[in-house]
Each structure stands twice: as structure tokens, then as C-alpha cells.
Amino acid sequence: MKIIALLLSLSLLVFTHELGHFFFARLFKTRVRRFYLFFNWKFSILKAKKFNGKWHFLFFNGKTPDEWDEKNLRPEDQNNTLWGIGWIPLGGYCDIAGMIDETKGADDMESEPQPWEYRSKKAWQRLCIISGGVLVNFLSALLIYTCIFAHWGKDDLPMQNAKLGYDYHELLLAEGFQNGDIIYAIDGEEMNDIVKTQHKLLLDNPKIVSVHRTVRLSDTIVKSESEGGPVMMEIVPHDTVMDVDIALSYDLLTKIDPRDTNLLFAIRAPFVVKDFAAGSHARRAGMEVGDSVVSLNGEPMACYTEIAQTMKDNQGKTVAFGVYRNGEYITLDVDIDDNGKIGVYLESPVNLFESVHTDYTFGAAIPAGISYGWNQLTTYVRSLRVLFTKDGYKGLGGFGTLGGLFPSTWNWYSFWTITAFLAVILAFMNVIPIPGLDGGHILFTLWEMITRRKPSEKFLETSQTIGMILLLILLIVANGNDILRIFK
Numbered sequence: 001m002k003i004i005a006l007l008l009s010l011s012l013l014v015f016t017h018e019l020g021h022f023f024f025a026r027l028f029k030t031r032v033r034r035f036y037l038f039f040n041w042k043f044s045i046l047k048a049k050k051f052n053g054k055w056h057f058l059f060f061n062g063k064t065p066d067e068w069d070e071k072n073l074r075p076e077d078q079n080n081t082l083w084g085i086g087w088i089p090l091g092g093y094c095d096i097a098g099m100i101d102e103t104k105g106a107d108d109m110e111s112e113p114q115p116w117e118y119r120s121k122k123a124w125q126r127l128c129i130i131s132g133g134v135l136v137n138f139l140s141a142l143l144i145y146t147c148i149f150a151h152w153g154k155d156d157l158p159m160q161n162a163k164l165g166y167d168y169h170e171l172l173l174a175e176g177f178q179n180g181d182i183i184y185a186i187d188g189e190e191m192n193d194i195v196k197t198q199h200k201l202l203l204d205n206p207k208i209v210s211v212h213r214t215v216r217l218s219d220t221i222v223k224s225e226s227e228g229g230p231v232m233m234e235i236v237p238h239d240t241v242m243d244v245d246i247a248l249s250y251d252l253l254t255k256i257d258p259r260d261t262n263l264l265f266a267i268r269a270p271f272v273v274k275d276f277a278a279g280s281h282a283r284r285a286g287m288e289v290g291d292s293v294v295s296l297n298g299e300p301m302a303c304y305t306e307i308a309q310t311m312k313d314n315q316g317k318t319v320a321f322g323v324y325r326n327g328e329y330i331t332l333d334v335d336i337d338d339n340g341k342i343g344v345y346l347e348s349p350v351n352l353f354e355s356v357h358t359d360y361t362f363g364a365a366i367p368a369g370i371s372y373g374w375n376q377l378t379t380y381v382r383s384l385r386v387l388f389t390k391d392g393y394k395g396l397g398g399f400g401t402l403g404g405l406f407p408s409t410w411n412w413y414s415f416w417t418i419t420a421f422l423a424v425i426l427a428f429m430n431v432i433p434i435p436g437l438d439g440g441h442i443l444f445t446l447w448e449m450i451t452r453r454k455p456s457e458k459f460l461e462t463s464q465t466i467g468m469i470l471l472l473i474l475l476i477v478a479n480g481n482d483i484l485r486i487f488k
Contacts, residue, residue: 001407001408001409002403002406002408005403005406005407005415005418006402006406008415009406009415009418009419009422010091010422011037011089013137013419013422014037014092015037015092016136016137016140016423017092017133017136017137017426017430018035018036018037018092018094018133019094019136020132020133020134020135020136020137021094021096021129021130021132021133022081022094022132023132023136024132025094025096025118025129025132028121028125028128028129030096030097030098030116030117030118030121030129031070031079031096031097031098031116031117032081032094032095032096032097033070033081033082033095033096034081034082034083034094034095035081035082035083035084035093035095036084036085036086036092036093037084037085038085038086038089038090038091038092039086039087039088039090039091039092039093040086040087040088041086041087042062043060043062043087044058044060044061044084044085044087045059045060045084045085045087046058046059046084046085047059047061047064047068047083048082048083049068049081049082050077050080051068051073051074052073052074052077064082068082079116094133096118096129097114097117098114098116098117098118098119098120099117099118099119100460100461100464119457123448123449123454126441126445127442127445127446127449130438130441130442130445131438131442133430133438134427134431134438135427137423137424137427138373138377138423138424138427141373141376141420141421141423141424142369142370142373143369144369144416144419144420144423145368145369145370145420146362146365146366147369147416148369148416148417148420149360149368149369149372150360150361150362150365153357153358153359153360154357154358154360154368155350155355155358156355156357156358157194157350157353157355157356158192158193158354158355158356159182159183159184159191159192159193159194159197160182160184160192160212161353161354161355162194162268162269162349162353163353164180164267164268164270164302164303165179165180165181165214165268166181166183166265166266166267166268167179167265167266167267167268167303167305168181168264168265169256169263169265171252171255171264172201172264172265175246175249176246176247177209177211177265179268179305180213180268181212181213181244182211182212183197183209183210183211184210184211184212184243185209186200186201186204186206186208186209186210187204187206187207187208188208198263198264199379201252201264202252202253202256202264202383203253203379203383205251205252205253206248207247208245208247208248209245209246209248210243210244210245211243211244211246212241212242213241213242213243213244214239214240214241214242215239215240215241215242216239252264266305267349268302268303268304268305269303269304269346269349269352269353270292270302270303270352271292271293271294271301271304271346272290272291272292272293272346272347272352273290273291273292273293273344273345273346273347274289274344274345274346274347274348275289275344275345276289276343276344277344277345279343280342280344281334281336281337281343282321282332282334282342282343283343285321285334285335286332287321287323287332287334287344288325290325291323291324291325293307293321293323294322294324294329295321295322296311296314296319296321296322297320298320298322300322304346308340311336311340311342312340313340314340315336315337315338315340316337317336318334318335319333319334319336320332320334321333321334373420373424376424377424377427377428380424380425380428402422405418405421405422406418434467434470434471435466435467435468435470436464436466436467436471437467437471440464440467444463
């Protein structure tokens, strides 16, 4: 299911990206010879083109018939695009006449520039054509976020509402954090959004983090049973909350391993059963949906992380699970498998703590979607700092990493949320000024507009080749990292 979701998501993004180029090309009367979803080395799954007043189709075809060639068509049909679906699902392309890109070089150009070619258009028109893909990708992301908010609304768990606190990354524990702390301010700025707090810790190099910390105190109570009688002393423990300021000694981004997939902190949530996996040991032992696990082998445990670690330490053993069910405490003997699991799905913290749900009309969802999409873009761009840290390249991921973003079972909310985020990434990555990407063409076009000097076709072809080699190396490194992660 992950593979299907990834292919469908990337197909939508590639199609809309190339459609952006296509739209502006045709707007400025530039001929688009071919428009392909996926690459068609040697043969195509589908080809379609309209000429002589009707549509013509070819399936599983290797060579396009000569009568489909624009030179052999009537003048009114020569601008018609050949639409196709290739068999290599790694992208797609929009073959714009007179443009040096991954589909052709300088030798493929007409001897003389034609009025319907890309190279014959004004610089600002070429800038619009080459920027169209990036623009449509980002607008697609904003539209998807808008539709998500309009259809599903938005659920937020305020930081302070996670009453059990948070479990922290070992880097933060070494700085003085304790599991169970609740961050309420960073450098004096109040924090109540979990995602924003994660980003601020990682990207803003903060100095002082303020937390609420629950500590156990013991009060000594002196009692006199009767006048002149014996004095009885009683020690009564109780919890209290203290405010603690923690000074960070370094920039977290420079210390964290880019291969580390652990969050800087995660919610300490109760172990509440939502559903069971097939063949669940827990269900076989009598556990039911809604049960809340509070102890293992008689030892009290408040949150999932403690319980999960204890289960991992007791792989292959039978453990007594203390469970609250409808206010009643019971004990169940549950077999833990060799992976430290008992076959249950847990309730989301959003459903266990007091969360805030916001419904949007479509009109209200538009500014919310735009704001959220812009925040996603700026956060992603800032997070790229990690690539320039030591061993930063090891954090790169390829198709395996992208596929891992999707859930194992189909979920439309997750699909569209991830697709919107990938659209943001694709928009930014394509605007990076590397030859071979749209950003390279944008850079050369802007240079021409500033200097009034147009780069030669041979220079553009050489730059394109260098850029494609760099992108190939990047692709190998990213997917190589995925392979290494599998073995590790």
C-alpha cells in the first residue's frame, strides 16, 4: 500500500508540475511537442494525439508513425501535443520546442529559431514558462491544505494539555531535561504548539528553555493523640509543580545525527487500547478495546514509553498486565512476542488529552491553508541547514524514505497531507539554481534579463549535462542511504 500511495502521489505532483510548464508555454504560443507522465525509454504504454479532426491512440508502442510527425500534419494540427504515458515511473517531462532540457541538446535545435520556439520568446515569457512548474506545485499544496481544512478541520493538542509531559531526546536529557517536563517558554516566548516548539528547538539555536516539572516532595506531619500523650510523626508524599529554566550549551542542529529519526521530544501518553492486530496475544489473554494498562508485573507505569520498554525487556515471556476497565482494576497474563509486542493499536494522544478541534468553512480554510503551507515551506527551507553540518548528507533519503511517510493502510487524510507536503518540497527543490532543474533555467534567464546577454546554446547544453550528472549522484546517494538503513 505504501508503494501504491507513493506512486499515486508522485504521479499527481509530476503531472501538475509539467502542466504548469505546459500552460504558460501555450499561453505564449510556444509549441509543446510531447507531454509525458513517466519516462518512455524504448516504448510507451499509451500515446495520444489529435490531428485530422480526431484523436488517435497507440498502446504499447515503440516507434511513433511518421504520419504523427508535426512536419507531416496540416498547419492547423502542427501545434497539437503528443500525450503519453511511459513505463518507468520516475517522473515525466514536457518537451517544449526550442528549449534545451533533459529531452534534447543543442544539436536537436532547428538551424534557425522559429517563432513558435521557446528560444524565440522574450526573456520574461521564458521566465514564466520555466517557473510554471514550481508555481503550480506550490499552489497545489496550498489548495490541498485548504481542502483538508475545509473537509476535516484541524485538530491541535496544546502543549500544556499533555498532562503526563514529554519524553526527551538523549541530547536534551544530557542538557538537564527530565522525562515528564512540559516546555512552556523558549527564550521568553510562550510555547503551546508542539510542532512549533520542535522546530524552534532545532532550528533557532535557543539559549533558555523554561519547563514545568513535577517533583515528589515529602511532608512531615506531627500529631498528638491526646494532651501529654505520645507524639506521632507521619511522612506524607505529594506532587508539586516547579518552574525550571534550562540553559542549552550548544546548537542542537550541529549535534544531532542526521540519520537519527527520533523526535526531540514525544508525548508521554497512557497505554489505552484502540484496536487489535491479527493474532493479537493481548486479545487472546482477554484484553478489550478501551482497556488502560497501568502496571506490569505489579510495577506501576504511567505511560506507553515505560510499558513499551518493559515489554521489550521481556520478549518471549508472559507478563502480568494491570489494567483499568470501566473503573475496575484487573490483572491479565499476556504473552509478549519475540519483538516485544502484544498486538494492539493505541489511542492517539489527541483523543486522550483535551485537544482543540477547529472546523472551517471553505472561505475560512483558504487563509488557513495558505498560512499553513507557507509555514511548511519556510520550516523545510530552514531545516536544510542540516545538510551543511558534519555528515549531513547521511540524512538524505530516496524513494524508500518517501514511501515510509505513508501509512501501511490506506488513509485519505494522510495521503493528501503527505502529498501536499511533498508538493512543497518539490516546489522548493526545483527552484534551487542547479543546471538540470528549473532553478538553473531561471538563473540563466534572470542573468540574461540583467546583463542583456543570452547564454549560448552550447553553454546551456554543457550546463544541462553537468547538472544532470550532479542530480544522478544525488539520487544515488539518497537511495544508497535508504539501502544502508535497511541493513542497519
